[in-house]
Amino acid sequence: MAFILPFLALWTLFRVGPVLYGILISLSHWDPFGSTTFVGAENYLRLLRDPRFWEALGNTFEFASLAVPLIVSLGLVFALLVYGAQRMRWVRVVEAALFFPYLLTVSIVGLVWRWLFDPDFGIVRITAKQMGVHLPVFLNEPRWAIPAIAFATTWWLVGYRMVLFRAALEDIPVELYEAAQIDGARWYTLIFAITLPLLRPAILFAVVLTTISGFTAFGQVLIMTQGGPGRASEVLALYMYRIGFDYLEMGQAAAVGVVLFVIMLVLTLLSFRWLGYGTEL
Amino acid sequence: MSVRRFLYGLGLTLLATLWILPVVWMVSTAIKPTPEIFALPPTWIPRRLTLEHIRVVLERWPFLRWFFNSVVISTSSTALSLLVSIPAAFAFARLRWWGRDIVFLAFLSSLLIPLEVNVPPLYFLMNRLGLLNTYPSVFLPIAAMPIGVFLLRQFFLNIPQELDDAARVDGCGSFRILWHIILPLSRPALAAMSIYMFIFTWNEFFWSMIALQKPTMLTLSVGLRALQGAYDIDYGILMSGSTLAALPALVVYLFFQRSIIRGITMTSYR
Numbered sequence: 001m002a003f004i005l006p007f008l009a010l011w012t013l014f015r016v017g018p019v020l021y022g023i024l025i026s027l028s029h030w031d032p033f034g035s036t037t038f039v040g041a042e043n044y045l046r047l048l049r050d051p052r053f054w055e056a057l058g059n060t061f062e063f064a065s066l067a068v069p070l071i072v073s074l075g076l077v078f079a080l081l082v083y084g085a086q087r088m089r090w091v092r093v094v095e096a097a098l099f100f101p102y103l104l105t106v107s108i109v110g111l112v113w114r115w116l117f118d119p120d121f122g123i124v125r126i127t128a129k130q131m132g133v134h135l136p137v138f139l140n141e142p143r144w145a146i147p148a149i150a151f152a153t154t155w156w157l158v159g160y161r162m163v164l165f166r167a168a169l170e171d172i173p174v175e176l177y178e179a180a181q182i183d184g185a186r187w188y189t190l191i192f193a194i195t196l197p198l199l200r201p202a203i204l205f206a207v208v209l210t211t212i213s214g215f216t217a218f219g220q221v222l223i224m225t226q227g228g229p230g231r232a233s234e235v236l237a238l239y240m241y242r243i244g245f246d247y248l249e250m251g252q253a254a255a256v257g258v259v260l261f262v263i264m265l266v267l268t269l270l271s272f273r274w275l276g277y278g279t280e281l
Numbered sequence: 282m283s284v285r286r287f288l289y290g291l292g293l294t295l296l297a298t299l300w301i302l303p304v305v306w307m308v309s310t311a312i313k314p315t316p317e318i319f320a321l322p323p324t325w326i327p328r329r330l331t332l333e334h335i336r337v338v339l340e341r342w343p344f345l346r347w348f349f350n351s352v353v354i355s356t357s358s359t360a361l362s363l364l365v366s367i368p369a370a371f372a373f374a375r376l377r378w379w380g381r382d383i384v385f386l387a388f389l390s391s392l393l394i395p396l397e398v399n400v401p402p403l404y405f406l407m408n409r410l411g412l413l414n415t416y417p418s419v420f421l422p423i424a425a426m427p428i429g430v431f432l433l434r435q436f437f438l439n440i441p442q443e444l445d446d447a448a449r450v451d452g453c454g455s456f457r458i459l460w461h462i463i464l465p466l467s468r469p470a471l472a473a474m475s476i477y478m479f480i481f482t483w484n485e486f487f488w489s490m491i492a493l494q495k496p497t498m499l500t501l502s503v504g505l506r507a508l509q510g511a512y513d514i515d516y517g518i519l520m521s522g523s524t525l526a527a528l529p530a531l532v533v534y535l536f537f538q539r540s541i542i543r544g545i546t547m548t549s550y551r
């Protein structure tokens with residue numbers, strides 16, 4: 001029992017404690033210069049009445065519904081490609097290149113993509129123009145800001161997913177493929193009849209974990225658009241930051257945190273349901 | 282067959298090249314003079330090289346200090362989480378005690394709580410503890426993540442129980458079993474967890490940005506944001522800062538690609 005105490009203390013104080021404390025703060029009004037008073041559900045009601053909150057919620061859903069499928073599916077495709085080329089000599093280099101962006105900190109990712117997407121001198125638009133394609137001004141157009149950030153996020157995280165999927169692929173016994181090949185199965189049959197069914201748990205985890213990181217996206221948005229143009233790309237985490245640390249409405253910010261927490265909990269449970277897995281974690 | 286293999290290889294190589302191009306462009310922008318940054322058509326390989334932007338970054342901002350801060354915070358969170366997770370994982374994997382399964386379930390359910398959700402209460406907590414703008418304010422909450430306990434517990438469970446039993450017969454206590462038998466056999470798991478924790482802390486952004494506001498206390502991740510001017514954007518400076526900040530990751534990656542990828546895959550429940 002004594003072995004558990006150090007971690008238990010740390011965990012209680014800095015992990016679970018803050019969750020409970022956050023609920024408490026979300027039920028109070030906090031005056032930066034005075035005292036804290038209990039106000040019940042008021043912060044939550046104010047959230048519900050704030051059109052900005054609903055915008056942010058919608059933006060978060062839009063971001064996640066773009067980024068999560070992109071990251072998971074591309075991660076899987078990349079993993080299959082790399083797995084299929086195991087005998088190729090420079091496959092290690094390919095894998096290294098695809099994985100490398102994950103090691104960059106989010107602010108580098110944000111700054112680099114801000115530069116790549118620059119309306120006037122960004123290489124993406126210039127190259128497209130040279131090839132005769134007219135692209136939108138991604139980060140400065142309300143419709144395109146979130147898709148552009150989702151794309152940058154995909155670039156950043158897909159290598160991480162790839163590596164995990166590849167490890168899962170290696171757990172599948174080669175004999176299964178060999179047996180199917182003897183029966184005359186083609187590569188697409190192998191993928192759909194053997195690989196994908198066996199990867200279901202791995203895909204489930206990928207979806208859950210990517211969704212969680214999608215719903216808490218913050219750094220890349222802050223750096224690439226500051227939530228703009230206007231508030232077109234203001235996601236929940238950014239809204240929470242603005243409300244709490246710019247407007248000093250800490251109670252309301254904590255309420256956003258609780259809402260985020262609940263969304264995450266519901267999404268996790270739902271995806272376990274849908275994909276039908278009571279996995280042992 | 283060999284044509285197909287060739288095309289497959291070519292396709293993969295193109296994909297990898299495309300994927301790494303943003304990094305190349307970052308470095309290219311960092312080391313070319315400002316007029317060339319905005320030149321049309323753009324030059325991928327700079328015609329003239331300059332270290333001017335890098336000099337400005339190092340002169341105008343405490344960049345090396347940020348680097349130092351990042352190293353200290355990441356090392357501390359890794360060390361602390363090893364220190365507390367090892368005995369906890371041992372207790373879950375090897376010892377019988379009242380309430381073990383309930384405590385484990387509680388840890389388990391907190392696994393998926395992202396740090397971001399806790400930012401407002403953590404701010405209050407750290408403020409009250411007087412820890413804002415100090416290293417512990419960042420590494421304490423990160424070291425409290427239960428991920429290491431899970432990884433290590435899983436690994437310990439796969440070490441044969443007979444080794445423990447034999448040691449117990451010889452009169453070894455729990456602590457000596459952990460120290461002399463379990464730990465030496467767990468090097469891969471310990472390495473994996475350390476790599477994961479270090480990268481996670483190094484890249485952490487939201488909470489670090491809130492906890493550390495003093496210019497000299499920032500981490501690299503947070504400090505880079507300060508390079509963005511309020512009105513104009515100097516891409517030479519931004520890309521130099523980014524390149525400098527990416528350099529350690531790149532160097533370490535070149536030498537330890539295998540172990541880093543292994544560390545990442547081991548730490549994640551796939």
